Amino acid sequence: MPTSHVTPPGLDPDRLRGHLDRALPGLVGGPLDARLVEGGRSNLTYTVTDGTGSWVVRRPPLGHVLATAHDMRREYRVIKALHPTAVPVPEPLLLCxxxxxxxxxxxxxxxxxxxxxxxxxxxxxxxxxxxxxxxLGLVDTLVELHAVDPAAVGLGDFGRPDGFLGRQLRRWGKQLDASRTRELTGIDELHAALGRTLPASPAPTVVHGDYRLDNVLLGADDRIKAVLDWEMSTLGDPLTDLGLLAMYSVPLELADSPISTTAGAAGHPRPAELIERYAAGSGRDTSAVSWYTAFAWFKLAVILEGIHFRYTAGQTVGPGFDRIGALVPVFIENGLATLRTRQEG
Structure with missing residues (x-):
């Protein structure tokens, strides 16, 4: 078998082609070239081509130890279940x-x-x-996702929606405790306030878990062609997706920030408009969405503190990581301010 031209870490194109020839004979017509796609947060994404057709391969990060955090079967399952629905996802071809x-x-x-x-x-x-x-199309696609009946597409057992918000809050509280190396003013207050004001969840839906503009592909007509990165998907409270989207739609306007968002772009709708559009499209009560937005600020603060912790321990290198720590108080304050707005309203 000819040797392929590119061998990125974690994917041997010749071994992949041999498996594809056995499992999906006729799919591949020649030696495969592969390229690692930059920008993924956790699982690794590659594009592979035989010069005529091209495909995408997803696998866990190199040297991973927590299989449950990088479950390929689970990610493949949700894409396969959603592919026949109105939710745009790539066609899944093979799980190995x-x-x-x-x-x-x-x-x-x-x-x-x-x-x-x-x-x-x-x-x-x-x-x-x-x-x-x-x-706005991003919101409409989220409405489509949350309209899918999980049981009807074989995802009725895809998660544990009962007590979902409480478990999420405890989980991220434990993540925070695992990264504590410094005083973070207000973060315990934010965590406690979220716990005291836990809303009642609507009926559970398939939740993406990391829904934002840079996890979708837009076509030349600006319509969403595919929603990607389903590694955090589960059955749970749909308003967690909306709260995260609302959070990412707040312009941070921080000079020299290592965290990039699309919210500062001219024409980008503000959170209130996105929430209103979601409410109109889904028919759900969004009156408690500020709690979900505050929770998103808290979750991102914990994630950023974890990155800062690994950076100070010498476990993460690269441009921008030295500035992550300074962002954490900004996320905490935004979370507290969002909850205050809800209480005052």
């Missing part, structure tokens, strides 16, 4: 749990052409009107 092929479980899906927009600067060339339409 035989670790002898690539050293870890992986799955293969179609490669959907489209553009991920990760920053306001990347949105600038398309202008304010197209930016606005793209972000």
């Amino acid at each position: 749990e035989d670790e002898s092929v690539l050293g870890a479980p992986f799955y293969v899906m179609e490669r959907v052409p489209g553009t991920p927009y990760r920053t306001a600067e990347q949105l600038a060339p398309i202008g304010p009107e197209r930016t606005r339409a793209a972000v």
Whole structure:
């Protein structure tokens, strides 16, 4: 078998082709080239091509130890279940749990052409009107996702929705405790206030878990062609997705920030408009959404503190990590301010 031109870490193109030839004969027509896609938060994403067709491969990070955090079967299952619905996802082609092929479980899906927009600067060339339409489309697709009946698509046992918010709050509180190395004014107050004001959840839906503009691909018509990165998906409270989207739609306006969002782009709708559009499309009561937004600020503060912890311990290197620690108080204050607004309202 010819040797492929590119061998990125974690994916041997020749071994992959051998497996595909056995499992999906005729799919691949020649030697595979592979490229690691930058920008993923956790699981690794590759594009592979035989010069004619192209596909996407997902596998856990190199040297991972927590299988449950990088469950390929689970990620593949939700994409396969959603593919026949109105939710745009890539077509899943194959799940391989035989670790002898690539050293870890992986799955293969179609490669959907489209553009991920990760920053306001990347949105600038398309202008304010197209930016606005793209972000409103993000809300409409979230409405479609939350309209899917989990049981009808075989996802009735995909999570434990009872007590979902309480478990989430405890989980991120434990994550915070695991990263404590300094005084963080207000974070315990925020955690406690979220616990005291826990809302009653609506009927559970499939929840994406990390729903924002840079986890979708937009086509040339600015419509969403595919929702990606389902590794945090589960059955739970749909308003957690909305709260996170609302949080990411607040412009941080921090000079030299290592955290990029699209919220500062001209034409980007503000959170209130997104929430109103979601409420109109879904028919759900969004009156408690400020709690969910405050929870998103808390969760991101904990994630950033974890990155800061690993950086100070010498476990993370790269540009921008030295500035992460200074961002954490900003997220805490935004969370507290969001909860105060709710209580005053």
